Amino acid sequence: MSVRESSTDPSQSPDAPATPTGRAADDAAGETHQEASAVTSPADNRLNNGLVDGSDGGSDNGPDDAAAADGPGDAGPPAAAPTIAPERFQTLGTKSMSAFSRRGFHPKMLRWKRMLGEINAFEPQFQSESDEALRKRSLALRYRAMAGEKLAKLLPEGYALVREAGRRTLGMRHYDVQMIGGISLFEGHIAEMQTGEGKTLTATLPLYLHSLVGKGAHLATVNDYLAKRDAEWMQPIYNKLGVSVGIIQTPDDQGSRRKAYGSAVTYGTAKEFGFDFLRDRLLLRAQNRIQTEMLGDGGAGFSQSGDKPVMRGMHFCLVDEADSILIDEARTPLIIGSIEDTVRDQIVETYRWAAEHAEEYELEDHYTIDDETKQYELTARGRQKVRSLPKSDLVRTMGLVDLYEYTERAIKVAREFLLDRQYVVRPGDQGTDEIVIVDEFTGRLAEGRKWRDGIHQAIEAKEQIEISVPTGQAARITVQDLFLRYNFLAGMTGTAATSAGELKRIYRTPVLRVPTNRPPQRKRLPDRVFGSMMAKFQAIVDEVKQIHASGRPVLIGTRSIDKSEILSRMLTELEISHQVLNANNVEKEADIVADAGQRDRVTVATNMAGRGTDIKLTDEIVDLGGMHVICTELHDAARIDRQLIGRCGRQGDPGSYRQYLSLDDDILRGGLGPDKAERLKTRGESLTTAVDSYAKLFRRAQRKVEKKHFRDRMVLLHHEKERKKMQREIGQDPYLDTPD
């Protein structure tokens, strides 16, 4: 099978002599585009030659798709620096949109173009260098970043390194549009890139650059499968530059998670990042380490081994499928009930172990006390003693630094906290003994009060009564809160345009539409409107039959599983063999969607099916006109419709799609209200022909539904914000002290 893939020439050895494939070099050299084409995309050349495509690059918005093609490829005047057509980039849903239209281009564009020129200028040199030299360059960048040099200053060289690593390892050289996308991500935008435009490769740019400061760079995606697939796919690029990659998968234990977060770049799901944040927070509270918002960074700075948070901090996160995660999932609370029993047992046992040996330490010899701060600190001999003491298995797995801390606390308690002076032991409500503090001013018992920082538990251990490690109460964070905690946030998506205002408002991330690398060739066929669902489905299977006869693959998206089954039955009656997807098996689903572009293939899928899966077309299918996508109903969010449409016409492939509608569609009820929807439905029952002119009504209904959802989200977000504010005011932790 010959698969059309824009791959580069793998025979280009890293050590091969320099070829002037850099944009600046290309243009200066005038006619090197042909040789360079193995590593230079047509769009790079178009852009560099200043051949401006007047289309918006997104091109899914209206029936003018078909017209959205570039002009003839005649060469413009050679330029020393790349000339990316500014009007191909748009910032959406923000105030700068007006700046955009006033000046005719995005204000940041000039700067980004300059940066692109700088990146490209590195290329000829980098192409001539050995792998080792590249790695050294990468290391030098890391030193500079760690020394405090601004990442923005390191960007051109860093991005040029990643591009060269991509070319050498995967045979994929980042296109200029991907570079601009990468710059916008570094600057905290949501980059809207059409499906199939290579978001996975683009992501390596900001992830690499942010990883240089050594605080971790996270990529959050929607499921384990994509996290693993993308990390493994991109790993050679990072490795070539000496950057480690970690992957978080749901079944992973704490050890592997800590290791993965310890890597320079970590791929995982938003959900797992959220749970790890909560588990860390619970763990720290159980150890009485949570006091203030100091944990805002997820607990960075604790010891490197044993029982400690798995996350290093929340520095930079790049959110894949940003609209889905940052908007659809925004309010989804991630909830965990309690810390794991083994962790609790470990903490309890360590308190006991430390108390047991506390009397064996000698002042000056094993520990010192700071006169001013009253802080206890083990001496080298004291630490040596800690290491040599016998330990149970559970205690042994605790980090050494933690063991020192437990010991210092136990010694302090043994010396300074005396029974019947600072505290008493008395039978508690639960039938077990408890420590009650004696108020040093009044001499009365301070009911319910507890010492902090583990002192209370250390005293309980000393008195050999039950240790009151917090049981780990329900902890909760919304996806939105999670991402707002990152110091730097950016996102990528195929379909953010319709949510641009919301994204900017909540996350302060402007949306930038990145033009396609090659001109889109996706054709939108006119909408069809029918009286009833069955009339619509009949027309759909007729269209499938007709297109199927030519061998072109057809993908049909439905809003629900039951509707996909009805369609499937109708296709079976016509003896059209087809695949039906259900959402149970993501990996299998991805395979089915990946194959959906093959000859004679008919696939019925729910709208969400196969997101993030590449549909490659053979030359034969390209010649036949590519894949045809049938949308059977409008979704509540136009974004979801566009995702389905985006399965065809990827990377400049040809393709077509059509929207089918009927007067009993759910969207009418949601958008126009039950009365009007009912009237339309009744009218539809008596119709015998299509009423295509009604299509506008459906789009209007969809906009109304979107607005309503947006308002609902805003109201809920407001309540959440108020709740957190109130909790902070009364000294509670909004993530741990959660109302049921």
Ligand SMILES: Nc1ncnc2c1ncn2[C@@H]1O[C@H](COP(=O)(O)OP(=O)(O)OP(=O)(O)O)[C@@H](O)[C@H]1O
């Ligand atoms: N610079 C490049 N050079 C060569 N091939 C590329 C380049 N960028 C991307 N590709 C190819 O484009 C295809 C699509 O990439 P990818 O799956 O990352 O797209 P995507 O934008 O994530 O799409 P989706 O939204 O469907 O997930 C891949 O097969 C990849 O190999």
